[in-house]
Amino acid sequence: MKRRWxxxxxxxxxxxxxxxxxxxxxxxxxxxxxxxxxxxYDLIYRTFPPQDWTxxxxxxxxDEATFNTSGGVRNLRxxxxxxxxxxxxxxxxxxxxxxxxxxxxxxxxxxxLAASIANAxxxxxxxxxxxxxxxxxxxxxxxxxxxxxxxxxEENHIDGVGRRIPLxxxxxxxRHWALMLEAFRLGLPGAVPIVESVEDVHIGGTVIPAPRxxxxxxxxxxHRPSGxxxxxxxxxxxxxxxxxxxxxxxxxxxxxxxAGRRDQVLxxxxxxxxxxVVIHAQAFETVVQKRFLTNASNLTVIFVCLLGVAMMGxxxxxxxxxxxxxxxxILILGSHFVPVLFFRNDIVFPFSAVFGSSLLAAGVSACYxxxxxxxxxxxxxxxxxxxxxxxxxxxxxxxxxxxxxxGSSEMMGRYALSEERRKQMASMINAESKRMxxxxxxxxxxxxxxxGQMEMKRERFSAPDVxxxxxxxxxxxxxxxxxxxxxxxxxxxxxxxxxxxxxYAVYNLLTNAVxxxxxxxxxxxxxxxxxxxLRIAVADQGIGMDKNEVKNIFRxxxxxxxxxxxxxxxxxxxxxxxxxxxAHHGGKIEVVSTPGKGSVFTIVTPVAPVGATTPPVAAQRx
Ligand code: ADP
Numbered sequence: 001m002k003r004r005w006x007x008x009x010x011x012x013x014x015x016x017x018x019x020x021x022x023x024x025x026x027x028x029x030x031x032x033x034x035x036x037x038x039x040x041y042d043l044i045y046r047t048f049p050p051q052d053w054t055x056x057x058x059x060x061x062x063d064e065a066t067f068n069t070s071g072g073v074r075n076l077r078x079x080x081x082x083x084x085x086x087x088x089x090x091x092x093x094x095x096x097x098x099x100x101x102x103x104x105x106x107x108x109x110x111x112x113l114a115a116s117i118a119n120a121x122x123x124x125x126x127x128x129x130x131x132x133x134x135x136x137x138x139x140x141x142x143x144x145x146x147x148x149x150x151x152x153x154e155e156n157h158i159d160g161v162g163r164r165i166p167l168x169x170x171x172x173x174x175r176h177w178a179l180m181l182e183a184f185r186l187g188l189p190g191a192v193p194i195v196e197s198v199e200d201v202h203i204g205g206t207v208i209p210a211p212r213x214x215x216x217x218x219x220x221x222x223h224r225p226s227g228x229x230x231x232x233x234x235x236x237x238x239x240x241x242x243x244x245x246x247x248x249x250x251x252x253x254x255x256x257x258x259a260g261r262r263d264q265v266l267x268x269x270x271x272x273x274x275x276x277v278v279i280h281a282q283a284f285e286t287v288v289q290k291r292f293l294t295n296a297s298n299l300t301v302i303f304v305c306l307l308g309v310a311m312m313g314x315x316x317x318x319x320x321x322x323x324x325x326x327x328x329x330i331l332i333l334g335s336h337f338v339p340v341l342f343f344r345n346d347i348v349f350p351f352s353a354v355f356g357s358s359l360l361a362a363g364v365s366a367c368y369x370x371x372x373x374x375x376x377x378x379x380x381x382x383x384x385x386x387x388x389x390x391x392x393x394x395x396x397x398x399x400x401x402x403x404x405x406x407g408s409s410e411m412m413g414r415y416a417l418s419e420e421r422r423k424q425m426a427s428m429i430n431a432e433s434k435r436m437x438x439x440x441x442x443x444x445x446x447x448x449x450x451x452g453q454m455e456m457k458r459e460r461f462s463a464p465d466v467x468x469x470x471x472x473x474x475x476x477x478x479x480x481x482x483x484x485x486x487x488x489x490x491x492x493x494x495x496x497x498x499x500x501x502x503x504y505a506v507y508n509l510l511t512n513a514v515x516x517x518x519x520x521x522x523x524x525x526x527x528x529x530x531x532x533x534l535r536i537a538v539a540d541q542g543i544g545m546d547k548n549e550v551k552n553i554f555r556x557x558x559x560x561x562x563x564x565x566x567x568x569x570x571x572x573x574x575x576x577x578x579x580x581x582x583a584h585h586g587g588k589i590e591v592v593s594t595p596g597k598g599s600v601f602t603i604v605t606p607v608a609p610v611g612a613t614t615p616p617v618a619a620q621r622x
Contacts, residue, residue, distance in 0.1 A: 005317065009372050016364050017313045021305055024357030028301070033352035034158055040351035041163065042268045044343045049225045049269070056187075056288040057281045058229045058249045060087065061256040062099075065234035073259055077105060077113045083233050083253050084116040084123070090246040093187035094122035096179050096284075098151055098254030098277040101125060102135035110140060118144035122186035126151040126179050129171045146186050149179030151276060153265060154218060162265035162279040166216030167201055167208065180252075180284040187250045206287060209294045220293035220348060221283045223269045228281040230256070252281040296342055296349040304349070305357040308335055312358055316365035324369065328362040335359075389557055393573045394443050401432040401439075408432075438500070456584050457498040460608050463534055464490030466503050467527055474510040481519045485510075488526040493534055496608035497585040505578040509538040509601045512575070515568040517542030517598070533587070534607045541598040550591050554579045562595075578603075 005013065027033055060083050062076070070079050080099055087095065097117075104110060117123050124147040125137040142148055150169040153162070167178050177185075177194055181203065185192050188204045195202040200209045201217065210217035231242045254277025263276035286292065296304075308331065315327040335358040342349035408425040411417065417425070471487045478485050495502065513523045521541040528535050545553065549560045556576040563569035582589055587605030 005372055010317075013313065013317070013365075013368055013372075016368060017309050017361055020360040020364050021302075021309045021357055024309075024360050025302055025305055025353050027356055028350045028353035031158070033350065033356070036352045036355075037350045038159060038161065038163065040339055041343075041348060042161065044340055045223075045268055048340070048343060050222055050291060052225050053285075053289055055224060055229055055285060056093075056249060057284050058231065058246050058251055059256075059277055059281050060236070060246065060251050060253045061230050061232040061275075061277070062254065063232040063234065064257040064259070066232050067257050067259060069234050069237075075109075076255070077101070077109050079233060080253060081109070081113040081116040084113075084120040086233065086236055086243070087246055087251060088120065090243045090249075090251075092120075092122075092246055092249055092251045094124065094146075094183045094250045095120050096124045096126075096149070096183035096250065096252045096280065098126050098179060098252060098280060100128055100135050100151075101137040101141050104138060104140075110138070114140045114144050117141055122146050122183075124149050124179055124182040124186055127176050128152060129169065132172060134172060134174050134176075147182035148176060149182035150176035151179050151263075151280065152216075153263060153276070153279075154215070160264075160266050161268050162221060162274070162282070163268050164218040164220050165279065165283045167210050167219050168196075168216050170216070178280070178283065180280045180287065183250050183252070184284055184287050203287075206290060208287060209292050219283065219286065221279065222286040222289065222291040222293065223267065223282045224285050225269060228252075228278055228285070230278070232256070250284060252277050252284070254278075254280075291346070293343075293346050293348050296347050300347075301350060301353050304338060305353050308338075308354055308358040309361040312361040312365055316362075316369045320369070320373075325366065328366065332358050332362055389573060390443065393570070394440065396570060397439055398436055401436045404432045405429050441500070456501070458496060459499060460494045460496055461499040461502070463493050463495045463502075463536070463607075464527060466495075466499060467506055467525065467536055470503060470507040470510055471525055473507060474514060477511060478514045478523065481514060481517070483514055483517055483519065484522045486522060486524045488524070490527040491529050493529050494608040495534065495585065495605060497605075498581075501581045502585065502605075505581045505603060506536060506538075508574045508578050509603070512601070513538050513540035513542065513599070515570075516540065516563055516566065521598075529607055532606055532609075533604050535602050535604050537600055537602040539598065539600040544595040544597050544599050545591075545593040546595050550593055553591070554589075 028037070062079055062083070066079060067073060070082065076099060080097060084095065101113075117125075123145040125141055125145045127134055127136045127148050128151050129135070136142065137145065137148060150166075152166055152169045154164045154166060165178060165180070167181055169176055169178070181194065181201075184206075185194060185203050192204045196212075199211050200207050202208075208219060210219045229245050231245055236242050254275060256275045256277065264273045265276060265279045266272070267274045267278075312328060312331055315331065316324050319327055332355070335354045336351075338354045339349040339351045408429050412422060412425055467490055468487065471485055475485060510523070510525070517523065517540045523541075524537075524539045526535075526537045526539075543560075543562045543566060545560055545562075552558045553560070553575050555572075557572040559569040559572040579589055582603055582605060585605045587603060590602040590604060591599065592602075593599035
């Protein structure tokens, strides 16, 4: 069974995933994400084109041929007047003129155009902001028209593709509705006003969902797949039957010839340049068809991305290796379809947010999983090594009692010993085997202590008794090297904790003092109560250590070079255990040492307060 991640890792993981979500969503709101979102939008748009519908509009184009046959760009107003006149029999619903008429020209032509506008009925003229000032139609024209609408493209247009159109445009304390919106209004029966709310724009029975957004209420244009029927004035003159195309339609008159074209926009459907007038007509079709696309709300975006990130997170939490990566791949692939799904429901969803968040979450999850697994492998390795070393230590420590037992038992079996000698040996075997049993118990206890599995005993015991016992036990070792032990006067005081473990600690300091001292030296053992602490000090006249060595001696398996050369060094685990034991009693160890002169190891541990029954704080951790 797979081990679950530790809680600490799971929280960090959740935090990282949350960060992925925030970064991806915030990034999707920056201008850097816009090209990606637009590209995805265009692709979806082309993949899922709307069904064609009968158009309600037509474009009367002023193309190259028209210019060639009607006096060129200089006669633009005359051509517009001609167009209006030619259209009159077609009984159009409304006419939108996408030609700016801001200043006076030849009075004869101007008054002719004014008359044509007046005769055409429902005419909407164009206005545009240029250099901070509105280029409105001359009053001569405006007074004869029914409305004036703006012909601005979307501002901050990054790639020139006509995806959206601002429904309103306000600047220089003047506001205009879009030309196509005015044309739509004029085409409806009765004088319908445009009514607006924060969220949408109402015209007659049509509600356009275009919230006020500081960008002029942008509306997504649903381009008619087969385009807008377009006939040029030149063609119309040649073939009068084409006039039927404009019957009962809203007609957009504008320049399509490259020479006189004021604006050109890329069609998201074909990718070709089309003139602005076609885009206005397409936007008009969107309104007539009521096929509006709305933007997914921020809340929806965050929720969907959260879902994706959460799924990715769970995948890496539960699965490993290639399986996790496969699921991640499927989720990333799936994220591509989220905008498609929304688009099919007339909602524009930012691709960058959902794709970015799932990609980021996959990357972070994979890295984090790798990190956690590595870390866990490292811990397992460490544990294994620690355990092996600990076993080595036990084996090493057991060697001397075992040798004693072996030797004594062999002697007892081989020689006829006196009763007294036999008893002496039997009691020695007994004592040594008990020592071994104690050692095994201590080892197991320390192992469990360091794993945090064992409750340390909470008993009151006499500190001087422990020290005295340890001195007695270490005496034979000292004698062998002719080292004199000098136990001082021990004040009567009690410690709260585990007597056996404390014995182990003091005994270890004493045997070290003997081990790392030359023969014929002295070891001083003192104990004093200072404040709330008992200080048990063991001072030797041994090989000593430099500062760097002192820093390391509590590390497991560390042994100084001098100690190793002396041939006395053990496994280097004893002091690390001593430190743990003292720490579990709420105390610490101080070491002062001079190379070649000797060392002083001091156990500083709290004295049990009178009547106390609970151990010091640190001991409760055990
Ligand atoms: P061991 O004695 O089994 O090697 P310890 O953990 O008890 O392991 O001690 C670690 C090392 O610290 C010793 O190997 C020795 O180098 C050094 N050391 C410990 N006590 C003394 C001492 N009293 N004087 C000099 N060096 C000491």
